[in-house]
Amino acid sequence: MASKSILTELSDKFNNRVAYYLVFKYAPDLLPTPCKTNDFEDFKKNYSFMEKVEKKTAEGWLRNKDVQNAVLDIxxxxxxxxxxxxxxxxxxxxxxxxxxxxxxxxxxxxxxxxxxxxxxxxxxxxxxxxxxxx
Incomplete structure (x- = not known):
């Protein structure tokens, strides 16, 4: 059985916005479409489903215990x-x-x-x- 990518594992646990944000923040080299910079606005431009998400909102996801456990795993x-x-x-x-x-x-x-x-x-x-x- 093939192992799942980190992004797939996160997408199974969380919605795509949270999963992609975690990969962007903690393992950006694993994003399907790499960002040119580590800038959140650049990330939003690359992924249209993140378009209306504010940085403060995304950072708020990090307060969730399950998200914190996922960050520790990464x-x-x-x-x-x-x-x-x-x-x-x-x-x-x-x-x-x-x-x-x-x-x-x-x-x-x-x-x-x-x-x-x-x-x-x-x-x-x-x-x-x-x-x-x-």
């Missing part, structure tokens, strides 16, 4: 992507410069903490041949 996903990028960067740098090894292991432990002890997952990620610091 932030967590962005954090994981950042960790993966940092992991790759430190992995490459630690091959030539030992000062990056400690940071590499800290990132590895944070990124793969859910798969720790899962030999199959660690094999697939090539992690069983790397010593851990715990």
């Amino acid at each position: 932030k967590k996903r962005n954090y994981i992507i950042d960790l993966i990028d940092l992991y790759q960067e430190y992995k490459e740098k630690s091959k030539d410069d030992p000062k990056y090894i400690t940071g590499f292991f800290q990132i590895k432990n944070e990124l793969f903490k859910e798969t720790k002890g899962d030999d199959l997952a660690n094999d697939l990620m090539g992690m069983n041949d790397i010593p851990t610091d715990d």
Whole structure:
């Protein structure tokens, strides 16, 4: 079964205005039609269904507990992507410069903490041949 995009997941939970606003605000690179700037007015021009929505109204949606939980989910996903990028960067740098090894292991432990002890997952990620610091 194919996984849903963040925008599709949000559209399933909220109306399109809220879903698109959240993606615009917290993951703008995932919008189907990217905005030229991070400006709310530019966003409204790109998406006609947002035309009559005031910025203050959209910001008010952020006070809803379900919307806040969705924002946290987007932030967590962005954090994981950042960790993966940092992991790759430190992995490459630690091959030539030992000062990056400690940071590499800290990132590895944070990124793969859910798969720790899962030999199959660690094999697939090539992690069983790397010593851990715990």
